[in-house]
Amino acid sequence: MLFKNKKFERSVILKKDVLDSILSFCQMKHPNEGILILKGKSKNGEIKIDGLVIPPFSETGPTFAGFPYSFLPFDMSYVGIVHSHPSGSAEPSVTDLHNFFGLVSMIVKSPYEDDSIFAWDSNANSIPLSIE
Numbered sequence: 001m002l003f004k005n006k007k008f009e010r011s012v013i014l015k016k017d018v019l020d021s022i023l024s025f026c027q028m029k030h031p032n033e034g035i036l037i038l039k040g041k042s043k044n045g046e047i048k049i050d051g052l053v054i055p056p057f058s059e060t061g062p063t064f065a066g067f068p069y070s071f072l073p074f075d076m077s078y079v080g081i082v083h084s085h086p087s088g089s090a091e092p093s094v095t096d097l098h099n100f101f102g103l104v105s106m107i108v109k110s111p112y113e114d115d116s117i118f119a120w121d122s123n124a125n126s127i128p129l130s131i132e
């Protein structure tokens with residue numbers, strides 16, 4: 001077959017230093033949720049995350065973390081958000097899915113270790129994640 005209809009698999013690549021920053025930010029916020037904006041690039045379904053932004057006017061508590069998205073400048077490098085679940089669940093809540101922003105939603109569960117982080121799409125399907 002000459003032309004193969006290639007379907008791009010989604011995947012997330014996270015830089016190790018960004019992962020470390022996320023984990024220490026979430027540890028600092030515990031027992032409240034922490035929330036950060038993910039910066040990066042998306043190409044052919046591959047989302048490369050290489051930076052973080054602390055959202056303006058963020059409000060967090062033990063079971064919620066949010067910020068008014070309308071305050072965000074339009075920026076193509078904002079690929080999603082990451083927030084923590086001090087409860088220890090890695091699954092996105094209904095509220096999380098309603099507040100989906102960008103291409104990927106990452107959740108870090110307590111105790112915020114290297115393998116406590118998960119990536120989800122807007123339909124609550126998990127996206128394979130690799131650390132580089």
Ligand SMILES: [Zn+2]
Nearest residue numbers: 085092093096
């Ligand atoms: Zn959540």
